[in-house]
Amino acid sequence: MPKISCIIAYDGTNYSGYQIQPQKRTVQGEIEGALMKIHKGEQIRIHASGRTDTGVHAKGQTIHFDTSLHIPGNSWKKALNTLLPNDVYVHHSEEVSADFHARYDVVEKEYRYIVQNTIDPDIFKRNYVWHYPYKLNIQAIQEACNFFEGTHDFTTFSSAKATVKGNKIRTLYEVSCQQENDQIVFVFRGSGFLYNMVRILVGTLLDVGQEKIKPSAIMDMLESKDRNKAGKTAPPQGLYLWKVRYQ
Amino acid sequence: MPKISCIIAYDGTNYSGYQIQPQKRTVQGEIEGALMKIHKGEQIRIHASGRTDTGVHAKGQTIHFDTSLHIPGNSWKKALNTLLPNDVYVHHSEEVSADFHARYDVVEKEYRYIVQNTIDPDIFKRNYVWHYPYKLNIQAIQEACNFFEGTHDFTTFSSAKATVKGNKIRTLYEVSCQQENDQIVFVFRGSGFLYNMVRILVGTLLDVGQEKIKPSAIMDMLESKDRNKAGKTAPPQGLYLWKVRYQ
CATH class of the missing domain: 3.30.70.660 (Pseudouridine synthase I, catalytic domain, C-terminal subdomain)
Structure with missing residues (x-):
């Protein structure tokens, strides 16, 4: 199963922080929503280097996720940016080795x-x-x-x-x-x-x-x-x- | 009756333009609202150098208004900034001569x-x-x-x-x-x-x-x-x- 890592930027102004929470607009929620569309309804969990609080920004947050799809690593950038709102942006995407972890590494x-x-x-x-x-x-x-x-x-x-x-x-x-x-x-x-x-x-x-x-x-x-x-x-x-x- | 002119900046992002309109958030509406509070309910009309459209910003818009209050010209800056939302700011205020007009002049x-x-x-x-x-x-x-x-x-x-x-x-x-x-x-x-x-x-x-x-x-x-x-x-x-x- 391919593993993808992305470097993302987000403007934290209109988010209740990075981490997903019910009924709140979060960065993780937006990205997982976009990934669900790409995966035709399949839920994909993302892992970040760490959380950020409400109103805090990221210029270079790193995330990773596993996918069942065989899309070239660098194509995830465009696929995600097409679906994401204009206050989150994927600056880079690539396939990484199976043992990479955005938080632990x-x-x-x-x-x-x-x-x-x-x-x-x-x-x-x-x-x-x-x-x-x-x-x-x-x-x-x-x-x-x-x-x-x-x-x-x-x-x-x-x-x-x-x-x-x-x-x-x-x-x-x-x-x-x-x-x-x-x-x-x-x-x-x-x-x-x-x-x-x-x-x-x-x-x-x-x-x-x-x-x-x-x-x-x-x-x-x-x-x-x-x-x-x-x-x-x-x-x-x-x-x-x-x-x-x-x- | 004293006449006051102000140089103001605004971030047009969350405004339906400068000019006042019913049920819309406008720059003129916000400033006239603040002036009404200062004048204890009296409606004060402001005049700008010109309008700006929805989403357009101003770094140095000029406005003027007539007032029944005798407040030093440079004190209007603080009085207004205390009441205005954080996307409009009065950078300068002064008393001007009775024949000044922010648009015609x-x-x-x-x-x-x-x-x-x-x-x-x-x-x-x-x-x-x-x-x-x-x-x-x-x-x-x-x-x-x-x-x-x-x-x-x-x-x-x-x-x-x-x-x-x-x-x-x-x-x-x-x-x-x-x-x-x-x-x-x-x-x-x-x-x-x-x-x-x-x-x-x-x-x-x-x-x-x-x-x-x-x-x-x-x-x-x-x-x-x-x-x-x-x-x-x-x-x-x-x-x-x-x-x-x-x-």
Whole structure:
């Protein structure tokens, strides 16, 4: 049975997140709906590298599925795009080996978070950035970013609501921030991320940027393992699942 | 009675155009609704430099209204933005002289039209550009732009549906096109524009870009005064009322 993997982008604005839920518009629901049409009513389950929340976007989410159809791997792109709504797009499709798994085989994920640092909001970006009108010390933010790189217990920076199995130790390969005109782009690359982790990291880094806390305070926060010590959770619309890397 | 003028931006995606209509969500309707709240139920009529169609955006539309309230001119910006939905924004407000009129006093309008010239669409821009995946000869388009500058009868390039009063002679000060990465940005500056004119000009210029017609064919088109000789009307979502100039 052929196995197909796809790299997809979606605008999360009008979705109740990635994962399928009854009576809700979800990315998984739309893609499985399109696959069902292609398979003449047969239900096809897709597997993604991970979920994204309501309002969160993806530039490079990876999914896979098994199919009974013998269609060339690169033809799935067109077949799916013809049926999908205009806020999901398959950028690439290919046949992969039978043992590939979009979730279990991930070696690195990259998230980006975009902050628009201007007095007036840009209404055309209201669903795609976090408008943050306060003066920011970018150098302090960059300094704070360094404290997050490496292997740490990120309990402080994960949602208290999350019902976790296993420990909260994760390794971040890159945490950086770059000013690009009136936007601040955060890059997070790591082996894995906890629930809401990127958004809490951004909320905390902007507290540093506003000089409410010092960059070195990050160390104490990590040690405290207390969600209440971190900043607030940044809103979803600035967050992008940017790229998923496999071996 | 003080007269206030405002420069506003709006994302036209979720509006049935600028002009107020019963049972429809319109930009004028939203602003007049906000003004009615500020004036405790009193109806305030606003006047714009001109209308925009469903799906068309504005970066710098100008409006004016008369008010019985004595609020400093620059405070209207905040008062209105507090009440307006997040897809309309007042960038500037000021008190103007009693004889100012947002429509009659216009000396120049600037429209821009953005085309995204890539094979794959960028789903994040689906409401803000025209995705045009065909190979384009930019130099030919630039050459064709020159034929539109100056004073011409633009009957060929206006909607056949328009019920016009007066002649269709207009003066364009600038018609230009610039490639910016994977986007092509058209600029149109003129004393006035006919209904659908910019969108028909863009549709025609892209026919030139695809080498379906030669740049010099524009001259014959203008002379024919026949809408059927021009290209098709470009879709609304790439169009922006960019700036309105007054004396």
